[in-house]
Amino acid sequence: MLCVNKSGAFDSNSIECYNYQTDMKWHIYCCVVLLLALNSCTAQVCPNGCNCYKPEAKWFGPDLYHTACDELALTNVPSNIPHMTTDLSLSGNQISTFGQEIGKMTKLKALYLRQNNIRTVDANMLQTLKGIPKLQAIDLSGNPWDCSCTEPMRQFTIYIQTLKGPRPLDGHRWLAHVNGYDATCKTPERLKGKRIDELLASDICQ
Incomplete structure (x- = not known):
């Protein structure tokens, strides 16, 4: 007292x-x-310049949450993206790689990376994508793809081709849809114009 x-x-x-x-x-x-x-x-704060929102339309589903960080001249994925994000759009930036910033987003279902500066898939990027349990779609179009022979790139093509089969990969629908219409190889010359979703491992590494 x-x-x-x-x-x-x-x-x-x-x-x-x-x-x-x-x-x-x-x-x-x-x-x-x-x-x-x-x-x-x-x-839950929205990254500077981004637009974070939950769609009002009920048919989108109760758990859908959009985070759009398009055309912000980003060179890296923002580190403070809301963890409940299900749809992440990073299109029209200068991103060349990604890792844990996306890998920790366990609810992510769709990832849009079109019109960036992604040239290849390294081991960290591949592992990140494989670790997202609910990822169903990814848009990689409009990037200057270098389809030269590297082991991560070879493995990437194997995973994409596996998903065209009837069985899910690693127990979930990883990359069940890949937008490859404009995702084409810029280099090397022998693969120029080839769609990455049509590449075989034998095409990458002859």
Whole structure:
């Protein structure tokens, strides 16, 4: 118990007493709640310049959430994309690679990366895509693809071809749809104009 003389005079009416332990516990509780609330708000903040929204139309589904960061001259994927994002559009930027920023988005179903600067798929990018359990569609069109022989690129073509079969890959529908109409090889010369969704591993590495 803590008693305070507010007036400075020896008057019992001017003395107020507080239960120190009870008040301290209450302040700690309030601080914890505030920190949790701030953390939740920070986690859901929309990246600068992006448009984050939940479609109003019911037929889109109750869990659909769009994050659009198109034509922002981005060279990297924003690190603070809302974790509930199901559709992520990063089209019209200068992104050349991606990794954990996308890999941690476990609810992601559609990824749009058209008109960027992606030239190839490295091991980290391939592992990232394989680790997204609900990913169903990816748009890679309009990128300057280098289809030279590398092991990750060879594996990438194998995965795409596997998905054209009746069985899902790795227990889920990874890349069930690949937009390859404008996703064509720029190099090497022997594969120039070839659609990446039609490439075989033997085409990449002869």
